[in-house]
Amino acid sequence: MSSRGSYAVNGHITTNEYTTIYVDKAGSKILKGTSSKSHSLPDYAHTPNSVYVKLKKDGRTLHEMRFYDEKGHPIIEIAYHPEPKINNGNREDSIVHFHIYKGLDRNLAQRMDEHLKIKEKYAKYLKEYGLYDKC
Numbered sequence: 793m794s795s796r797g798s799y800a801v802n803g804h805i806t807t808n809e810y811t812t813i814y815v816d817k818a819g820s821k822i823l824k825g826t827s828s829k830s831h832s833l834p835d836y837a838h839t840p841n842s843v844y845v846k847l848k849k850d851g852r853t854l855h856e857m858r859f860y861d862e863k864g865h866p867i868i869e870i871a872y873h874p875e876p877k878i879n880n881g882n883r884e885d886s887i888v889h890f891h892i893y894k895g896l897d898r899n900l901a902q903r904m905d906e907h908l909k910i911k912e913k914y915a916k917y918l919k920e921y922g923l924y925d926k927c
Contacts, residue, residue: 818920820845835896837864854921866893870914872923875901888927
């Protein structure tokens, strides 16, 4: 958290726990945690309609990307990592899946290959990371 309890315009507490590494061709901001600890993506975006990405340790492969609405609230997260509950208990192989958000709560993982409308809506992002044909 930032010092002295500062807040962003939208009322969310500001943070310095991430830094933007670069913006990809699809317009997503690639974030990296500023500490040596593992991090997730921000609960809120300070820029309306943002897309934030966390890459795997190789610096190229998508781990997860989160999409935010006009108020900075998360709406959907697309991920590519093992998700045993939807991949027959497989804890080794990554699978393209998503979670829908309601507030800060997200639903259970759903396989992208079972939701063609969502796959098509986010196709440019999936293609950016070579995942479109994996789902």
